[in-house]
Amino acid sequence: MSEKLYTHFRVTISEPWIAHVEINRTDKLNAIIPEVWLELRTVFDNLSTDPSVRAVVFSGSGERAFSVGIDLKWASKEGSPFNPRPDDHVDPARRATTLRRLGVEFQECITSIEKCEKPVICVLHGFALGMAADLCSAADIRICAKDTIFCVKEVDIGIASDIGILARLPKVVGSYSWVKDVAMTGRNFDADEARREGFVSSILPTKKDALGEAFRIARNLSEKSPVAVQTVKHFLDHSRDRTVAEGLQYQMAYNTAMIQTNDIPVAMKALISKRVPTFEKL
Amino acid sequence: MSEKLYTHFRVTISEPWIAHVEINRTDKLNAIIPEVWLELRTVFDNLSTDPSVRAVVFSGSGERAFSVGIDLKWASKEGSPFNPRPDDHVDPARRATTLRRLGVEFQECITSIEKCEKPVICVLHGFALGMAADLCSAADIRICAKDTIFCVKEVDIGIASDIGILARLPKVVGSYSWVKDVAMTGRNFDADEARREGFVSSILPTKKDALGEAFRIARNLSEKSPVAVQTVKHFLDHSRDRTVAEGLQYQMAYNTAMIQTNDIPVAMKALISKRVPTFEKL
Amino acid sequence: MSEKLYTHFRVTISEPWIAHVEINRTDKLNAIIPEVWLELRTVFDNLSTDPSVRAVVFSGSGERAFSVGIDLKWASKEGSPFNPRPDDHVDPARRATTLRRLGVEFQECITSIEKCEKPVICVLHGFALGMAADLCSAADIRICAKDTIFCVKEVDIGIASDIGILARLPKVVGSYSWVKDVAMTGRNFDADEARREGFVSSILPTKKDALGEAFRIARNLSEKSPVAVQTVKHFLDHSRDRTVAEGLQYQMAYNTAMIQTNDIPVAMKALISKRVPTFEKL
Amino acid sequence: MSEKLYTHFRVTISEPWIAHVEINRTDKLNAIIPEVWLELRTVFDNLSTDPSVRAVVFSGSGERAFSVGIDLKWASKEGSPFNPRPDDHVDPARRATTLRRLGVEFQECITSIEKCEKPVICVLHGFALGMAADLCSAADIRICAKDTIFCVKEVDIGIASDIGILARLPKVVGSYSWVKDVAMTGRNFDADEARREGFVSSILPTKKDALGEAFRIARNLSEKSPVAVQTVKHFLDHSRDRTVAEGLQYQMAYNTAMIQTNDIPVAMKALISKRVPTFEKL
């Protein structure tokens, strides 16, 4: 078992192939400040190419919240991007340029979860407010505890979120009427509603149960060919955004290398003989 | 309270910020003729930039129908686009040109609901047939009364609708098998099925209840920053149609002006002090 | 009644306008080998322009399986694309070229179901594993028997499927978390789960009932204007993949010819007089 | 011969089928103010569907300039979009909203030249500065007099043009290095350079000669099938912006109506018998 302690994250590998990433600001209910999202990128970029990891479980530390979203204390402080100091640049085009540079980096940090080559299973519990939605919508599989309270809160601080949730939500669930409802009103919704609308794929009684289920899925994934699992993730994200024809053409280009893998005969032999296969690191 | 009477619509502002648009052809069950869709565009274009409006409730007058769709009497009359007079232009390319010019304008009229900068909550009840689906699928939030009967009827008059529903339906609900089923068969579906498939986001017992719920949502929206609410609507419609990467890039470009708004400090202060904020007109 | 016996398919026309296509390898549980997918294309290309056909029911023969997917015996045999002979071309770029040519043809075979101008109703029962998902996701309407077991199995043989399911699944159901779950784990899911997630639009007690329901839908479709029904299919598939604006522009271009059809007055007259219309062949 | 005098334009039809549109602010060197671009849209929207017009020649009145671009006096006046009054809305998001509404309308006015169904031949002479480039790049064919001085001037007043030239220029000429050069430096270029880079397709000694050549082309176009000519314009503009595959699919959809035209046998008969054909109005 290894554990790596970042400033705001704890990354634990307690069983082969599975990394557990926890947001680790328990006393702040895992509220998010710039240092958090910058470090988040480092965490997921590292896991992306770490050959000893085949699946990631992503959760928030403590009992009360996955995350309450952006740290309002930070955001409302003079000097934050949302509250410039009187002596800050006042030319709107120059302020826009500063905001854009920060914002693009912010987007890239959130997107590092989606870009992570390994599957990411996000476990939600307690409060999952505002930026929590941006974070978890960039993960692959979302499951939650019964007590989870979700919301797309940014609208209540005068902002249309531009870091992920509004770009991903129309593609993550089916009912566009519901998407507009929760994104424009910023209202809370609970685990049952999240499940009914397809935002999460299962509900477990407690955070502990949800983590257990996430590890069960992660274990399952880590026993399969990492070439196949990671390519499936990439193909789905690529095709979600494109025509079926473009998706097919890209997949074929990509797969002409991937299906030359030795994992296929290994997997087929194992399947036929009903044994657990062993795959080389990736 | 103000009320504006168009020929086929009634637009009422009975409380601050909320406009109620009603199709007003009760005796025809709100059947639609060209004058209706042309006027619809005028109505929504005006509301789009009216600074005294922050949310729109859209419904059909009378107890029996949101709308029975296109007025079959008009459509089947000699001289309509579907039934040319014997002495009308007979060159198929020239008839096509006439049909295209009319059709493009028709599309723009329906799309004026989507383009309206303010959120539009559509309340459905009774019959909601044929073109009713084109209209409501261009709105943001759909809720309905228990008695609503829906259908995508055009196929039964020999037409594949080209004014909205077939372009929007695959993006409005999740089950593509269901989309194909109702759009190819033109069969009726009721409120429960509409809710289960995500076409509407809630069902209320009666039209009156549904209108009450729509006003409750509208009131909620109108208390928030209009900059934030209207930008959320625009971002979702933009991203629904594009890759996540394109969505993120556009949102950042757009938001560099919008997040310079004074609404953000106003909203944050209100949120922290738990008071209702007041926002400048937009 | 006509019946056409292909090597691996049976195509029966037992009532006007409706073709029944059955995969006909009962003893192999309809497992799929290259001859099957090549013939599949011939079957659907023929039906696409056969004027005596207005709807297609697509199912698997026998009681035990729609299809168990790719024939593992074939796939694991030396000399298959997944298991090259030691003396086969070993230059990876040359092997890639061979794989691409085969793969592109394979994709086209599956896509022939989607490209078939006539609506295709797929009836699933028993095992519907692996490539079964590629096949049925290219059909228009999916219904299933209570006993159906589905899975996106390819990942278990070390492959990210590149022939259809991963390009279509994100667009066929609403919950992207569920899509990632079933596609990355390859786990089984049953009829109820398939219905709840929108992958099928109805469940019937038995295969026989499901076939009955499919024929009921097919009969309904075949009584309508074939111009309208086939155009609806095409518009939905086109719009699923594009912006609403692109969808609307294309539909208008396409429809300027289609709405000059005589089917419209015929259909309107029938609708008003409540009689069953008769439409010319297409 | 007919002549229609708008406030800022003169539209003359001095021979069958050909409309001559002139910017008519000679004493201001055809400098452009909001009234000009709003009226421009009216002019081109009317010509677009006028059945007595088959080609449009577009030029600037007077000897000295096609147009010197935006009227700097207007632009620099307090209260213009570029120079808000101290008591104007100061919230940057609200000012952005006002600018966007104006700007989108401004774009639509320029684009009315491209959207005009009839071919537009633009004749340039003398000064063709700043917004002149936005205007002429939306036309179909550009020819110029020897004395023409071009530039993409907006950069010199601190603006990256957002009304057309920067969206169209990369698609109007071949050398992207040249595009960047003239658009970033705002430097002048003359007729010879414009021809060498492909921005104009021919140079004539004088404005009068250039107008003569434009009328010669217009006359040629007006003797052909208007169905064919107008469809060619539309196909090229559609395909310029899309993949070859998308272009081909759209063209086929569009043409299934257009090639049913009687103009084809009329044109073929004329071609074979070497007589001038006569085509019905469009």
Added chain:
Amino acid sequence: MSEKLYTHFRVTISEPWIAHVEINRTDKLNAIIPEVWLELRTVFDNLSTDPSVRAVVFSGSGERAFSVGIDLKWASKEGSPFNPRPDDHVDPARRATTLRRLGVEFQECITSIEKCEKPVICVLHGFALGMAADLCSAADIRICAKDTIFCVKEVDIGIASDIGILARLPKVVGSYSWVKDVAMTGRNFDADEARREGFVSSILPTKKDALGEAFRIARNLSEKSPVAVQTVKHFLDHSRDRTVAEGLQYQMAYNTAMIQTNDIPVAMKALISKRVPTFEKL
């Protein structure tokens, strides 16, 4: 030396790796009828995967014409797609469907030149009218004899071409003003103009010289790694139609197999030692 005689084409392999395809209707000036374009597809589909071919030279037989385009005798005959028999289907939607099926196949035949995996060098001479432009714009390199007369003739028979030239021309040359000019007027242009505008890349004095130059290029290409040459062709056609970012992503996916080729060390060794490399068949 091998020679394969099709009905309307002659395909000669007179030196290693290079196929010479000639349209072989000399007495008709290589005018094109449906049999020609259907056979064209067969010719290029066969060459595409023929491992003994690495480059294709494409020309027209005889001294007078590459091709005069569509055979007007055929096109104007009663019963052709452009001149239906009085007793042909008269429902415009049904005629449209027939035209679309024919047209899509026609497009695919032309596109087989672009889809051919091997580079195609088109040699033009004499008349190169109408459909000749559709054919040669789908080739990779165009060179011509001094005497070549080009035109995009379709507009003169009342048709906006929908089989290739209007989808490709905006991407084949730089000056969009020139594109509009030649495509809307259908006027002739000569070799010098074609070279100046970039439509051809070189002019040779005679057809014989031009063929010589084409063989010189083909020989050069056939001495290089076929993996590299064919991938370059594919990458350029893919990127021409997409954003730079999409192009780069696709190329990387495709190349992960291709740059594992043994051709790279072979080519590098040859380059360093200045010897001619030998590459395995592809």
Added chain:
Amino acid sequence: MSEKLYTHFRVTISEPWIAHVEINRTDKLNAIIPEVWLELRTVFDNLSTDPSVRAVVFSGSGERAFSVGIDLKWASKEGSPFNPRPDDHVDPARRATTLRRLGVEFQECITSIEKCEKPVICVLHGFALGMAADLCSAADIRICAKDTIFCVKEVDIGIASDIGILARLPKVVGSYSWVKDVAMTGRNFDADEARREGFVSSILPTKKDALGEAFRIARNLSEKSPVAVQTVKHFLDHSRDRTVAEGLQYQMAYNTAMIQTNDIPVAMKALISKRVPTFEKL
């Protein structure tokens, strides 16, 4: 004057606002190894946001070459990506993954020139082979000395370049026939041909003259509003890749912040009074 010495680059600021970036491996004719492209990204990322820089001149040190492209010694060494060690990973899918990670980073390094917010003027001289084309095609303006020899060499080492040139070349010049010619044959072309085809926008007698011209352009650019100049660069690169409609929509979103800049009144006042304006840093 400041000078920053990187390992492989020299960055000099010898006059206000203008950075001169030189590839600094003179003795290797500026041949490129991985350290070079990684450092290139650092150089351009730093310049991108350096407020004291408004234009970048990019050239190669020494008299003989801008760059001879990839260092063949490095590329052919055992252990390079093109020549794996016998004991390297042999599973083709795993090698593909390694190659993709390296390749994506390589692409990002080249693209840092295009992403650099400041205009980049590339001065070419002597040999400009292979990867030199990838580098300079990502710059904004290309000018060259009379003696420059260009080629797209990668094909001669068995590779279809996937790091930039094949994605950008179809959009950088007009003649697609010429693009295919030089990219498939890898043949040399000289300054005159580069100018004629639009690959460079001017030729100067010597490297020194070309540098002088580049500084003249850079000086011109640096006297303008940096808001305007940098936005023009961004708009052109965005629009090059998208439909005109998408380009216009994005530009308007972006500009609602940028045209609130105080640079506009400053620039207009200067223009009217014919004085040189002074703009705030960006």
